[in-house]
Amino acid sequence: MALKAIVGLDGGFQQLGMRDLMKNGHLGGGSLRRRLEVSKFGRLECEGVKMKPVDGDENVEVKKKEMGNGGSGEELKKRSRDSTTLPKPLSATNLSDSSNGSNVRIAFQGSPGAFSEGAALKAYPECETIPCEQFEVAFKAVELWLADKAILPIENTYSGSIHRNYDLLLCHALHIVAEVQLSVDYCLMALPGVRKEELKRVLSHPLALAQCQGVLSELGVTQENADDTAAAAQIVSSKGLRDAGAIASARAASIYGLDTLEEKIQDNHNSMTRFLILAREPIIPRTDRPFKTSIVFTLEEGPGVIFKALSVFALRNINLTKIESRPQRKQPLRVVDGSNDGTAKYFDYLFYIDFEASMAEPRAQSALCHLQEYSTFLRVLGSFPMDIYP
Numbered sequence: 001m002a003l004k005a006i007v008g009l010d011g012g013f014q015q016l017g018m019r020d021l022m023k024n025g026h027l028g029g030g031s032l033r034r035r036l037e038v039s040k041f042g043r044l045e046c047e048g049v050k051m052k053p054v055d056g057d058e059n060v061e062v063k064k065k066e067m068g069n070g071g072s073g074e075e076l077k078k079r080s081r082d083s084t085t086l087p088k089p090l091s092a093t094n095l096s097d098s099s100n101g102s103n104v105r106i107a108f109q110g111s112p113g114a115f116s117e118g119a120a121l122k123a124y125p126e127c128e129t130i131p132c133e134q135f136e137v138a139f140k141a142v143e144l145w146l147a148d149k150a151i152l153p154i155e156n157t158y159s160g161s162i163h164r165n166y167d168l169l170l171c172h173a174l175h176i177v178a179e180v181q182l183s184v185d186y187c188l189m190a191l192p193g194v195r196k197e198e199l200k201r202v203l204s205h206p207l208a209l210a211q212c213q214g215v216l217s218e219l220g221v222t223q224e225n226a227d228d229t230a231a232a233a234q235i236v237s238s239k240g241l242r243d244a245g246a247i248a249s250a251r252a253a254s255i256y257g258l259d260t261l262e263e264k265i266q267d268n269h270n271s272m273t274r275f276l277i278l279a280r281e282p283i284i285p286r287t288d289r290p291f292k293t294s295i296v297f298t299l300e301e302g303p304g305v306i307f308k309a310l311s312v313f314a315l316r317n318i319n320l321t322k323i324e325s326r327p328q329r330k331q332p333l334r335v336v337d338g339s340n341d342g343t344a345k346y347f348d349y350l351f352y353i354d355f356e357a358s359m360a361e362p363r364a365q366s367a368l369c370h371l372q373e374y375s376t377f378l379r380v381l382g383s384f385p386m387d388i389y390p
């Protein structure tokens, strides 16, 4: 799919949105350069672009078995129709990507100062970050070569999995190339001169509000959802709201010129958020450092299939770090014939598993070959280094 990037700077902070990812145009070098120049403070907007459905089923062909990152023949044929997903030759930019992230553009959902941006900077301190209105836009930005990678929060030790982002992993053909674990510190902030007692409401991302209930109920304020924590800070600042505070990062306070009224206001100080970094191409799995592999699969019907599926890892002494199941939205029910009482209908699920092994290890390869005996669909989402230094 081709696109045209249109980004206007109207004086304020902007995000990449659907409107900027155009249907029929092409990406002119000039417009890309212009967009990238503003991207430190701008977000892309997208409208009118036909997005793949977010229920994750367009790329899921459950009737076919699929191994590795290459996909089935049918899927490869489908992908080859869309030239943006074809592997591209190495360029000078690829070769100059350094581990500190200079020359790497990372798309994230949110405004500058969001925690997702902080996680991107933890992984690649010198990267260029591209704020996007929605997660779909961040994925699209990578698929359309506007960004090299996308980052998305996937789970939190306090509130668990971010289900929508699991679903998104399946809608797109991006590969997980890294994980980042971040301990998130929330700050309460307001316009300079505003005191805590003057606050009548506090704005933030729902996840942040949920984790700061102690302070919020002490303040007796109403809570208002924002798209992301930094957007909350931006609203308070740009609208000059003197009765409102925001919960966001210390970086957001400094970006939007707000004063921090209280630091580390979260109820639980040990809470961590795990983010995934996605790219168009998988990385080459290695065995010289701890690796994790993420897979998604569906199972045949029958007694004990989940037990059998999990045993392929236990038999090879492979540790599982995460199990998640999600309904198959497009075909949520599986009709099973053959019971004595007639036809039964079951909920049909996708299983996501993370295991501690690299796809370069024979035990991981044989575990997945074994798993194929019980699964109707299997996709490796990525094999990537574990973030062991949170």
Ligand SMILES: O=C(O)C(=O)Cc1ccccc1
Pocket (backbone or CB within 6 Å): 109, 110, 113, 114, 115, 116, 117, 153, 184, 205, 207, 208, 227, 228, 229, 230, 273
């Ligand atoms: O809103 C943000 O800043 C985000 O990046 C999403 C988020 C919110 C709370 C914890 C971790 C990530």
